[in-house]
Amino acid sequence: MSNMLSLPPSELPAIEIRNLGRHFGDFQAVKDLNLTVPQGAFFGFLGPNGAGKSTTLKMLTGLLQPHQGQIKLLGEDIWAKPGRVKQWIGVVPEKLSLFERLTASEYLEFVGGMYGLDQKTAQARSQELLELMQLEQKQETLLADFSHGMKKKTALAAALIHSPRILFLDEPFEGVDPVSAKILRDLLLSLTSRQVTVFLTSHILEIVEKLCNFLGIIHQGELLTSGPLQEVLDRMNQDKPLGTASLEETFIQLVGQKTEATSLSWMQ
Amino acid sequence: MDAITRPQFKALFQLQFKLLQRAWKNPSTLQKAGVIITLIISTLMAGSLGWVMGYLVVILSQFSQVGSLQALMVQTLLLFMLSLFSLIWLLSPLLFALQNENLHLDLHKLLVYPLSFKNLYVLHTLTGFLEPWSLFFYPMVLGLIVGGFLLEGFSVLAPLLILGLLFGSVHVVWSRLLVNLLSSVLANRRLRETATLVLLAGIILLAFFPAVISSAFENHPDWQNNLREPGYFLGFMGPLNYWLALSPPGMATLALTGGLEHNLLKTGTALSGLFLWLLLGNQLGTSLLKQMVTSESGSRDQAQVSFAWKKSHLLGFLGYPLALIVRKELRSLSRSVIGKLCFFLTPFLLILMRLLLISTSQAPLPATTVCLSAMAYIFMTSLFLFCNLFGLDGEGFKLYLSGPMPVRRLLKGKHLAMACFTGSGFLGVLYLYTVFYEPIPLETLLFLALAFSCVILGALPLGTIISIRFPMPLDLNQTRYRQNATPVLLAFQMLSILLALPALAQGLGKWTHQPRNLVMFAILGIMIFCYFQLLRLSEELFTEHKLEILEKITQPVMS
Numbered sequence: 001m002s003n004m005l006s007l008p009p010s011e012l013p014a015i016e017i018r019n020l021g022r023h024f025g026d027f028q029a030v031k032d033l034n035l036t037v038p039q040g041a042f043f044g045f046l047g048p049n050g051a052g053k054s055t056t057l058k059m060l061t062g063l064l065q066p067h068q069g070q071i072k073l074l075g076e077d078i079w080a081k082p083g084r085v086k087q088w089i090g091v092v093p094e095k096l097s098l099f100e101r102l103t104a105s106e107y108l109e110f111v112g113g114m115y116g117l118d119q120k121t122a123q124a125r126s127q128e129l130l131e132l133m134q135l136e137q138k139q140e141t142l143l144a145d146f147s148h149g150m151k152k153k154t155a156l157a158a159a160l161i162h163s164p165r166i167l168f169l170d171e172p173f174e175g176v177d178p179v180s181a182k183i184l185r186d187l188l189l190s191l192t193s194r195q196v197t198v199f200l201t202s203h204i205l206e207i208v209e210k211l212c213n214f215l216g217i218i219h220q221g222e223l224l225t226s227g228p229l230q231e232v233l234d235r236m237n238q239d240k241p242l243g244t245a246s247l248e249e250t251f252i253q254l255v256g257q258k259t260e261a262t263s264l265s266w267m268q
Numbered sequence: 269m270d271a272i273t274r275p276q277f278k279a280l281f282q283l284q285f286k287l288l289q290r291a292w293k294n295p296s297t298l299q300k301a302g303v304i305i306t307l308i309i310s311t312l313m314a315g316s317l318g319w320v321m322g323y324l325v326v327i328l329s330q331f332s333q334v335g336s337l338q339a340l341m342v343q344t345l346l347l348f349m350l351s352l353f354s355l356i357w358l359l360s361p362l363l364f365a366l367q368n369e370n371l372h373l374d375l376h377k378l379l380v381y382p383l384s385f386k387n388l389y390v391l392h393t394l395t396g397f398l399e400p401w402s403l404f405f406y407p408m409v410l411g412l413i414v415g416g417f418l419l420e421g422f423s424v425l426a427p428l429l430i431l432g433l434l435f436g437s438v439h440v441v442w443s444r445l446l447v448n449l450l451s452s453v454l455a456n457r458r459l460r461e462t463a464t465l466v467l468l469a470g471i472i473l474l475a476f477f478p479a480v481i482s483s484a485f486e487n488h489p490d491w492q493n494n495l496r497e498p499g500y501f502l503g504f505m506g507p508l509n510y511w512l513a514l515s516p517p518g519m520a521t522l523a524l525t526g527g528l529e530h531n532l533l534k535t536g537t538a539l540s541g542l543f544l545w546l547l548l549g550n551q552l553g554t555s556l557l558k559q560m561v562t563s564e565s566g567s568r569d570q571a572q573v574s575f576a577w578k579k580s581h582l583l584g585f586l587g588y589p590l591a592l593i594v595r596k597e598l599r600s601l602s603r604s605v606i607g608k609l610c611f612f613l614t615p616f617l618l619i620l621m622r623l624l625l626i627s628t629s630q631a632p633l634p635a636t637t638v639c640l641s642a643m644a645y646i647f648m649t650s651l652f653l654f655c656n657l658f659g660l661d662g663e664g665f666k667l668y669l670s671g672p673m674p675v676r677r678l679l680k681g682k683h684l685a686m687a688c689f690t691g692s693g694f695l696g697v698l699y700l701y702t703v704f705y706e707p708i709p710l711e712t713l714l715f716l717a718l719a720f721s722c723v724i725l726g727a728l729p730l731g732t733i734i735s736i737r738f739p740m741p742l743d744l745n746q747t748r749y750r751q752n753a754t755p756v757l758l759a760f761q762m763l764s765i766l767l768a769l770p771a772l773a774q775g776l777g778k779w780t781h782q783p784r785n786l787v788m789f790a791i792l793g794i795m796i797f798c799y800f801q802l803l804r805l806s807e808e809l810f811t812e813h814k815l816e817i818l819e820k821i822t823q824p825v826m827s
Contacts, residue, residue, distance in 0.1 A: 082385070097376060112279070
């Protein structure tokens, strides 16, 4: 398998971002972002709506060119060698770019082929993935006829088919049923135990708290904090006993949102 | 540099083949039979076209030895046939991409895979040889060979197959580029709507093209002789001929004639030209692919929304809820493609008409004739909106029903918005008339304003009644479901009657020797009375059928 032949050494950081920036006209979406994620980390990337999470993720996966800075994935610059680096990564983007006139199995086999897998391997893996995602009954159905959750699961299966070293997931649990979500969570945790790095963006703090061991919080394009989850929580809540601070409190404290507005002045 | 692997190559070709298969796959047997028949007919037509071209080339090879006028004629004919073929090859993918975005190989969806931009684009282009429009190229080439062979000119044709392949490659590259360009444009709402307008302008321009050509001939002192002389077309006498000569069909024709005349310089120049077209297409395509990842217009819309919100406060004087409805309706109309088309179509036609008449020394057209005709055209084009008042609302209609909105206010709001929309179009027409011809006399201006008011006072409530009776959103191209033509026919009948009112005023004025404006005033009085009566009727009907309307405008569309 071609992608396995050129694996980088395991001591390199999975993701290394230096001074990353991107603007849209006058609007600065991401400002001077610096971040290092070690291999095997389950990294949760948090931020309110419009904070710059998806823009960062697009730049990390080679879907949007940064205006400044450098991104290294497993030691290689993705924008210098996109073809090589993209072999190591799996992506579930915000807007699922599926070919909807293919069936689920056809789509997975196509993706396998694009990552250099021979047809036999791609077929075997797609069968396994469809069973894992509980989509084997629907494998001959066109993706156009899938529900949003089913499409999400197919996209996730496609991101896994080539055995990536880093997984980038943009809101992977959105629209997925609780049973499948549990299977996905277990799968992702087992992947990280095998040194696969997972970079996940989510609005659901509970998921991040339960799954992630590393955390980064972005707000208005700036990375406010990052590091091992517990370390970040303790650092941000020094007035509390160690290990007692919650992610929700920390997140709200960092992004500076008002929390007192429990009543509306006109609803008396 | 990363090389393309065999599985990647295979995966992309299989994907293209599957998409091609699905494009022809339809659920019913009747549709399947239709597709097969269309396929057979199209293949036969492409084959025949190739056969005729082969025949022409052989004839040309015989004429070229003499260097006669007939050779020029055959050459011209060949050029036009190639241009037609070229046009079909380039435009069909665009129409197909507009029709169903899931059936073409969208480059946006391939960016995630481990391929360099250059390789990705090359692979993507190569799969273009498996597109439906490219498939018709093969029977055409086959027809060309057979046609030439039957006329014992195969020896002439054989080396030209290389030319055919180059010609085909140029078209595959350019059709891919145009489709990708279209996809990028369609991804941006503003660009999409502007592109629709440009397309419309292009269609109108094409429709007026015979008139432009004929006036060019008429203005030429020796046009009858020129018409008989094929060299008129090939004599580089205008931008069209320049384009024809430099375009891929022009280059192909030049290479063909060069080959037949054994003129190596001519053939070499033409082949280099075709090759340059190929390189240019490939270069532009790769740049566009890079552009796709360097730009994204996500956040710009937000800024625009806040600007639009500030602007909308202009209608505040109408008070709640009229201002709210008018604001919402005008926003929907101005953002919808159909709204923009309706608004710009008539002024655009007026400009074109003036441009066509610019070379002639005719007297200025009378304001009443031009403006009344333009008014009729405005109503005709926006008739779809008048008789489909709730069609654009969709799920938003629930807001009207769930809120404490009095029905009368809702209908008045919608009417006011439509009146503003149509009225502003008419004001534009009046302004353009004064710019193009001469200031409109006050009496005429008053007559036009009264005429417009009369027509709109009738069109609004009558259109509402039709909309209540047939609330289903109208689908003008009828691709989604079989549509009832009754509302459109009813609306046309309504419009015919209403547009007769200004004529009636003119006629009555002449007959009774009274000023036409006085008669028009009387008619306006009657129309105001009718409007309120019809509004009351609409209100009753609407109250009775509002849930039915909601159900019909929100039901899922059958694919």
